[in-house]
Amino acid sequence: MALSFGVSIVLLLTKLTAYYLTSSTAILTDALESIVNVVASGFAFYSIYLSGQPRDTNHPYGHGKIEFFSSGFEGGLIVMAGFFIIYQAVLSFFEPNPITNLDWGIALIVVATAVNALLGWGLVRTGNQTHSLALTADGRHLLTDSVSSLVVVIGVGLVWLTGQTWIDSALALTLSLLIIYNGWQLVRQSVAGLMDETHTPTLVRVVELLNANKKQNWIDVHNLRVQKYGSDLHIDCHLTLPYYWALKQAHDEVNRFENILKSGFPSEVEIFVHADPCLKECCHYCHVADCPVRQFPFIRDVDWTADNLTVNQKHFVPFQPAMPEQPSSNL
Numbered sequence: 001m002a003l004s005f006g007v008s009i010v011l012l013l014t015k016l017t018a019y020y021l022t023s024s025t026a027i028l029t030d031a032l033e034s035i036v037n038v039v040a041s042g043f044a045f046y047s048i049y050l051s052g053q054p055r056d057t058n059h060p061y062g063h064g065k066i067e068f069f070s071s072g073f074e075g076g077l078i079v080m081a082g083f084f085i086i087y088q089a090v091l092s093f094f095e096p097n098p099i100t101n102l103d104w105g106i107a108l109i110v111v112a113t114a115v116n117a118l119l120g121w122g123l124v125r126t127g128n129q130t131h132s133l134a135l136t137a138d139g140r141h142l143l144t145d146s147v148s149s150l151v152v153v154i155g156v157g158l159v160w161l162t163g164q165t166w167i168d169s170a171l172a173l174t175l176s177l178l179i180i181y182n183g184w185q186l187v188r189q190s191v192a193g194l195m196d197e198t199h200t201p202t203l204v205r206v207v208e209l210l211n212a213n214k215k216q217n218w219i220d221v222h223n224l225r226v227q228k229y230g231s232d233l234h235i236d237c238h239l240t241l242p243y244y245w246a247l248k249q250a251h252d253e254v255n256r257f258e259n260i261l262k263s264g265f266p267s268e269v270e271i272f273v274h275a276d277p278c279l280k281e282c283c284h285y286c287h288v289a290d291c292p293v294r295q296f297p298f299i300r301d302v303d304w305t306a307d308n309l310t311v312n313q314k315h316f317v318p319f320q321p322a323m324p325e326q327p328s329s330n331l
Helices: 002-022 025-051 066-094 102-130 132-160 168-195 200-212 247-262 281-285
Strands: 220-227 232-241 269-277
Touching: 002 025, 002 102, 002 132, 025 066, 025 102, 025 132, 025 168, 066 168, 102 132, 102 168, 132 168, 200 220, 200 247, 232 247, 247 269
Parallel strands: 232 269
Antiparallel strands: 220 232
């Protein structure tokens, strides 16, 4: 992130130089987005530092949610830059400036585009590996900036070849809409995290771990909830165990359950498990061998899915008695 911050400053100066040489509105568009890159990278750099701090009495769940603020802040800046670019594009269409030194301007933007693309790819890759929303958001922003810069190069090249300056304004207006869309996506993702919206890929991963490591003593799981705090996870659920177990036996099984979930994620995972006693209705899908209190026969398993594990109630399989054989009729 520190590298991203430093490179963003250098690229901003490069693009401002290209605009000074050419007076191209499209290149100014690219330069303005780089200002957003510098501010956003600085905030993201601080947010990653803060999210790595240990939990304290004022922040019992840690500081990971600062990454959602970082992503939302970056998205908001991008949206603002997009609207300012629209203003500049409309202004330059009615009051065009002569465009000069396009050869130097294009060369500088090409270099900036290559560096942005490489850095953005590295940030997204590292963000996915560390489950850091701030890194991933900044990387995607830089990749979007690279695409915008590439379109700028093509458009300015067309102006250079054809002499039609209106292409410059039209290109800037088109890029502004793309920039606003990507900024809104970052804001939407940030709000979802702050509102503890279900992160479906993580929830699906938890369900996969439970199904792959299911033990016969895990009679049922329900009220499963997954929250993200930056790169850290908080998981809580209800685990149904045999009601006649001693407290220590139930505690050891809960620890076993927690360790299996923790082993499936590279980041820090905090798990709260509420141990539920089984009911007689659970016998229909209970696999506990030699159960001394079984009241009903086993009927079938309950398939654990992301839909039914999040419901706050035990699963029930209705008992279906066998139908009596009907006497055959001879026709």
